Amino acid sequence: MKITPTLPRPRDPKAGTMSNHIARNPRRNGRSTTGRLGVLAAAGVILASVLVPVGASAAPASPDGLSEATAAASCWEIKQVTPAAPSGVYWLNTPLLGSAGQFYCDQDTTGGGWVLVGRGRSGWSESDEGQGAAAEVRSTITGQAAFAPKQLSSVVIGALLNGQSVKSLPDGIRLRRAADIAGTTWQESTFTFSSPRDEWSWMFNNEQRVASWRIGTLSGTGGQTSAFGSGTALNRIETVTGANQGWQPGFGFGTAARGSSDAASYLWAPSATAGNPRPFTQVYLRPQLLSSAIYSAIPDAGTAKYQKAGSAESFAKPTVWGVSGLGAGPNSVEGSNEVSAFAEGNGVVYVGGNFLTVQKTSAGASQVAQPYLAAFDVKTGEFISSFRPTFDKQVKALAVLPDGRIAAGGYFTQVNGAARAGLVVLDPATGATSTTFTTTLINNLSGGVPIVRALDVQDNLLYVGGTFTHMTGGSATSPVYIRAAGRVSVTDGTPDRTWNPEFNGTVMALDASPKKDRVYFAGYFTASKTTAAVKGAALNAADASVVPWTIDFSSTANYQQAVKEVGDKVWIGGSEHMLYSYDRTGMTETSTNVGKSGGDFQAISSDGTTVYGGCHCFYTNYAGARRWPSVGTGWTRATKISSAGAWDNVTGKPISTFSPMVSQRNGAGAWALFNDSTGVTWFGGDYEASVKSNFAKQWSGGFVRFAQNDTQAPSAPSGLSVTPSGANDVLKWSGSTDNRAGLSYQVLRDDRVVATTGSLTVTLPAAAVGTKYFVRAADSAGNWSASTPATVVAAAPAPEPQPVTTTFVNTGATWAYSFGATAPPAGWQAPEYDSSTWSTGAAPLGWGQALLGTTLTSPDPKPLTSYYRKSFDVADATKVATMTLTTRADDGIVAYVNGVEVLRKNINAGAVTSTTYATVAVSASTAVANPVTVSVPGSALRTGANVIAVEVHSNYKSTPSHSFELSAVGQ
Structure with a gap:
């Protein structure tokens, strides 16, 4: 496909009316502007341009895509305006994009109008962040230089669709695939969906249902996006990814097709005998959008500000320190991983788990032996070497007491050289054992070793959950029967003998309600005393009585591993692959999620608005699904999940814009999640790598940190003025402020953005009388300020009479x-x-x-x-x-x-x-x-x-x- 250079075309802006008039000679014609695209931000919606005026024309403007000011709503619109338009790079803009960007349009295939959203061979990203910069997608569209996949983010693709459902696209998704190793023959394919598909996702290896398909010359119906088509060779589209495919995602052919591992091969496979080879593929969409249909006049007061919904960023913060090595715990996916617990106090995040050292790199730079529990500065991530407790086995739970001391629970039997089984309280600065907190746990069940899996604090009580039968401590010098869960004084560890849930199985997680009236539990139990409490329980904080709660489990193997109250919702997660939410008042179900393929949910945290769920699942979360292993057809959304995901607490819907890219040593995923006081979200588990900004891979030892995304719009610019200068308009305004760097300004004319700049002035070709101008500020995260009020081009006042001599x-x-x-x-x-x-x-x-x-x-x-x-x-x-x-x-x-x-x-x-x-x-x-x-x-x-x-x-x-x-x- 030949890329043709874009050429500017003059335009005459539409007329309008309103206040803040700028005098203008009514005989002057409107003129266009052309621009040079700068940077497309990670969110995909912010652009920067150098503006170059072009010649005048009396012809009306048309959205031909040849300049920033004449950007079209779609490649399809360009083809309607200019039927002879060749394939190449064009300017596109929609209200959701905000400002115009450049994209590659195929104007030749089946009527043209296709926009390229991704291209590559093997190793496609399944994250909603896509892969690489937008400029890389449009600039190198084929050939060996295009083998490394580059994909627009789901945010940008959704903006190109202007919010239109992917399922509703009449032409569906189009794939252009190389059909041989040399790249001399090509195959065209399209397919549509019958299952829900509103938002774009790069995750295809799942149970999204195909409505109709055409692969080469064959057509048919049905199948799932993981594998569909006809036969076992080239008339198949298979996205199944595993060892047989070299763990390389792509749009593969069938199992009978063969490729080559040669670097120059257009049809890649890990070996000459491996099936499902990954061909070089271009992915196209054809939204049929017209500018006249998607834009509406801006009110004279201007545009309102737009702020993104809050969640963690998909890209990890740079690794400062991590943990490494496996301690005495068993090396299993379901058990003892490097990091299992977080807690924050005194400006410090305490990290517990089954690790042996702290270090800066995978090679062990600055390595320090500090097994099972270490401290890091909450703001900088720096290791705090003064906190040096010693444990003989792993830490599974942490909590900060009201006076700042640190409570730790786990599998250990010795702390700081002394016997202390399962529970200890430490000095927050040094890690020394507290001499005033004397709780001792006893386990008279088989095995005889007390284990603490969960801790939380409410008022002056420390709630403890795990495997034990009795407690002593403080004023209780003889054993008190308290089984699997109880509470003790934060001062000296005296157990509350009046509050005994007496669960008949292990407690894996607990959460004391911020409202101070309940405590929630999850685990292997089925009863509290004689009252049924199956794998999950809500107990009254006053007397440990059971609050009625019937959990609709996803399968019969339904032990639960995580529970969290967030606002008016209670979230619970565990086997099999389920994460459900319940209304706190009536404990009725409000949302369901099932992860597949993968494993159970095992950790939950929240910043109060967004809920994070951790799991050992790495493929798809099916929102609305209720059963495993068959998620059925009733699910409402299929979104990528990689060891953890995010959900909106109010709606219960997945937040697809949070799409982390991480890898694990053993596939255990996130066993601990934590939202610190600075807004950073911490993942803990067996992590060994993550992807930070600009898609750069980095080592992450045991835990990964994700900053809160930017949800604050810049302040609005002000004082917009327009001054005629020859054949141009010179626009000036007062600047905006923002909480982060990367501020730019979008100049709107009549109903859309026609120019972007990083300065406080811009020169545009003169607009017609009645044209309305606005300016708003945009940050690199995709937030927009409110705009200035309309400044309208008005006719010049009647000229003064010329003197007659x-x-x-x-x-x-x-x-x-x-x-x-x-x-x-x-x-x-x-x-x-x-x-x-x-x-x-x-x-x-x-x-x-x-x-x-x-x-x-x-x-x-x-x-x-x-x-x-x-x-x-x-x-x-x-x-x-x-x-x-x-x-x-x-x-x-x-x-x-x-x-x-x-x-x-x-x-x-x-x-x-x-x-x-x-x-x-x-x-x-x-x-x-x-x-x-x-x-x-x-x-x-x-x-x-x-x-x-x-x-x-x-x-x-x-x-x-x-x-x-x-x-x-x-x-």
Whole structure:
């Protein structure tokens, strides 16, 4: 498939109305913008662009996908807009994507319109996080360089569908698979679902039911996504993954097909004889979305903020320290794993289990012998070397007492060199044994060794569960009969002899309600005293009486291993592969989950909103399923689970965006879960590796930490302004703040994002009148701030009238003049003065200069002063703003308009007579080269006749030049 470069196409934005208007010439055409895609965040919805304006066009915009501003809703829409559009990389955007991104579109196969969501050969990720960056999916779509799978995340795929159900896609899922080792022949396949499939998942090796399929030239119905089709060769799609497939997930052929382990093979198999070879595969979807159908106008107040639901991040925090080695406990999936318990106090997380050392790397860097119980800083994860208790066997349970001391329970018989079977309280700083807490457990059943599997604190009581029959301690110096579960004083360990559940089997887990009225238990028991309490029990904290609770088990082998009250729900988990929730008030069932294939649920924790369930299961969680091993057809969602999953406590639904990628030494999964005070979720078990950000694999010894995802939207930007600048709009705004790095800004025009940037300004081609602009902030986690209110492009105000000039007196005009031994009488400047006896002549007037219109003559010595008058008419003096006089000073000049002096140059202040000398001598050439101007207000004029009067003075009587010229222009 050939990738063609994208080309920008001009567009004309739609018109709109509203407030915050920006003046705009209404004759200007709207223009488009094109951009260069930057980074697609892990959540898949945040982009950064460098904006480059393109040329103007009067043509309406069309969602052709050729630029960020003309992004289409789907590859299918691009094909409708431009039927000849070739396959290649295009810009797509939907309301759920938020801002446009670039994706590869196949525009040739069966009508085109297909978006590529993943490609690769063997080793596909089954996590909802996908694998690799979006740019890797679109840029290298085939060939040996594309063998390593790259897959869009489920969040991004869901946004490309704009929330549309995967099951509802008319064309289903399309696979393009290499059909031979050389990659010279290819096979096209599509399939649809009959089982529920709303959200995208990369997990196919399960019991999702296929409605119809077409593989190559064959078609059919039925089957499950783990294996369906016809025959046993190439007309099959099999995602079953195990040792026979080299534990490499992929979209395999049937068991009779064969491949090659060669690195260049398009059809990979672990050996030449292995079945189910993994072909190089491209995965396509064809959502038929139109921009006109999925976008709606944004209200003038702008868009509301969007914040993600809270859960742990799928990517693990970097490993700081871990634990390693197996202690004295049995090495079994169901039993003694590296980490079995967590508790936090004093800024410290205490980790208990069956380990021998703490260390920083798989190779044992900085290794310290600290078996069974160690302490780590809750914020940094650093090992706290001052806490150094010693145990002879594993720790299975931990609790922090009100005064900060640490209660530990387990299989041990000695602590800090002294006998202490099953239960001990330690100093939180050093790990020294508390001398004031003296509880001793006794087990008179077969085996005779007391074991503690569960601890919790309520008020000033420590609840203890496990395998034992009697207790002593504190003021109780003789054994008190308390079987399998009881409670003791946190102060000195005195057992409460009045509170004896007397379970007839081992307690595996307990949880004291934060409401302080109940205590919940899970285990192997079937009764509390004479009252039925089958594998799970809710007891009144006051008297240990049983609260009615009927658990609908998934099978007959129904021992339970975990229980937790969260808000108004009670969650219980165990065999066979079940995790159910119950309404606390009536203890009625509210949600069910069954894991398959895999193992039992064995740990539960919560941050108060999200519930985490741990198991030794690594394939699929079937929400709504009630029975094992056959989950039937009544389940509602099939989601990937890898040793632990997350559920919304209110709805009981799985949170698919939490999709950790971890591996274990022995497949035991999570046997301890914990949510610390900083929001970090800890998994404990036999973990040996995890995947951190950027899909980087790391060693994780016994436990893995996951930070809380970012659920806080940035603050809203403000002060959006739009300033026309030539053919562009310059947008500026005040910035936002966010709790984490990675802030960008999305510029919305009318109803969608058309540009993204990391700065506080952007230049876009000019938009049409009525276009609405908004700006919002986005963080790298996929949270959006509220946007600014609408700033709307408005028509420019009517232009100010251009000034009209009228020439009242031209250069070269004819003037009346007086030049003689006798000066004119007083008042000669007034408009009423009768100058009819004066001589007349064309300007310039004077002597000693070339190009004179009139030469003034007189007997020597020449008079010092010459006088001039000129009458002109004004049709309407109220329309004249100003009148500009342009003249010369040769040597000095005084000018009057309607008898009022308006100009004096080179003449001293005060009264002026015919014998007044100019203050400087000016040559004729200098006077001409330096004209004198004055602006006379229109108020100096009259409607009708007006008179300009001028007197010119020489600096001395024998001056070689003396001249006058004047023009008068009105505005």
